[in-house]
Amino acid sequence: MTDAKVKSPLLIKRLAEKFGVDSEKLLETLKATAFKQRDNSPITNEQMMVLLVVAEQYDLNPFTREIYAYPDKNNGIVPVIGVDGWIRIVNSHPQYAGMEFVYSDATLTPDGTTIAAHEWIECVMYRQDLAQPIRIREYLDEVYRGPFKVKDKNTKAFYTVDGPWQSHPKRMHRHKAMIQCARVAFGFSGIYDQDEAERIIDMGSATVVDRESPGPVTAPVQQINHDKIDPLLDKLINRATTEMAWEPAQHYINQRFQGAEAEYALNRLEEAQQRQTTVQTAEQVSNQEGLGFVNDVPGADESEPAFY
Secondary structure (H helix, E strand, O other), X not given: OOHHHHOOHHHHHHHHHHHOOOHHHHHHHHHHHOEOOOOOOOOOHHHHHHHHHHHHHOOOOHHHOOEEEEEOOXXXXXXXXXXXXXXXXXXXXXXXXXXXXEEOOOEXXXXXXXXXXXXXXXXXXXXXXXXXXXXXXXXXXXXXXXXXXXXXXXXOOEEEEOOHHHHOHHHHHHHHHHHHHHHHHHOOOOOEOHHHHHHHHHOOOOEEOOOOOOOOOOOOOOOOOHHHHHHHHHHHHHHHHHHOOHHHHHHHHHHHOOHHXXXXXXXXXXXXXXXXXXXXXXXXXXXXXXXXXXXXXXXXXXXOOOOO
């Protein structure tokens, strides 16, 4: 694919003027600052353009990290909006009329931290066009992210990594409640917070570990056979993409896999659906500008077996 088919000069020009930067330097600068690569792989123009489309759609500034992205294994992206970005898009919505939080009296101390946090947090958002507010309650045991056991590439030894859920569980829990309530209240879709994006990218490569306890470990961690599962998922995702059959694909995964394999497969399916949504949005923007942004998702092979 040539640059002429990928780049959307009008979009780049609009964003360059908005942020006061040179158009020619915009892509180069954001490729170096707005992506979190873990293998130093180059960022493609297609990935960059999808990020810019989402940034413009939600009026977010990639230079201040209101929005950034993780490249995924299929040359797409997982668009990530920081907490400041979520606050901006909520406050900017024309129907937004305020929010408040309600906290449970009961507290829990999750494994991996010594800090007690609320059993649940409820976010309440008000819309000017609705008589009743939207209330979303998030439970700590469903959103808490434990520490990870990571294998050092040089020494091959495992070590435990703590994150913000270990140091600030109440704050992270509140952020989760706000983000989920914003999605329900205003229909925000196709975007993730950092915690969600990391779960997608890390799926299958890290192991959640519990707080140390006496006694031997009797339940081994389920290992994912990527050589076996990935080719099957590639065909399934290809069929779901071309036929827009995401629900049947999800049903097939639930029937075919269990445990860690099912979670890994469902996350790959969600990632592919998100990528399809953002590419379609990019196509619409570029088609409106007459610049022919191309969707390169391949067609389904008629010889493939029927997965659903």
